[in-house]
Amino acid sequence: MNNKSPFRYFKTSPEIIRLAVMMYVRFPISLxxxxxxxxxxxxxxxHExxxxxxxxxxPMFSGEIRKNRTYPSQNYSKWKWHLDEVFVKxxxxxxxxxxxVDHEGEVLEAFVSKRRNRK
Structure with missing residues (x-):
């Protein structure tokens, strides 16, 4: 089995790439x-x-995060989430x-729709 690194063609170390991507994703900052x-x-x-x-x-980092995330049981009282709606053009x-979005501010799921309701 041949496991090639996705970072193999980049001069920058994988740690710096991960830091830059996670910094942009985790915090509400611009590029x-x-x-x-x-x-x-x-x-x-x-920034480009x-x-x-x-x-x-x-997508690779988000897959790793979702895979390693521990989901609390449904009866855990402090585990809360809310639905956020934003208009975008x-x-x-x-x-x-x-x-x-969960109680820690992490996005659980997101999608874009043309209509506000599903009807």
Whole structure:
């Protein structure tokens, strides 16, 4: 079985790529703010590099997080979530972005719909 690293063609270490992607995903910051925070830590990369890494490695990291996440039992009283609705414009059309967010602020699920209701 041949397990090739998805980072094999990148000069930057996997730890820095993971830090940049997780910093952008976990905190509500822009790509340029992520670039500035990494620059303060001595990592000189462009905001477009963070965007490219997010597009390339984001699904892989989210799969690892979901796989390692421990789900509390349904009767655990402190485990709560809420549904967040946001209006977004995509190609000039209004769409609805729905997100299920847990009590720690982590997005459990998200989807975009053209209509507010399912009817």
């Amino acid at each position: 340029r703010n992520a670039e500035d925070l990494l620059h303060e830590r001595g990592i000189d990369i462009c 590099t963070v965007r490219y890494w997010w597009n390339k490695f984001g 995509i190609n000039g059309e209004t769409h609805y972005l729905w997100r299920a």
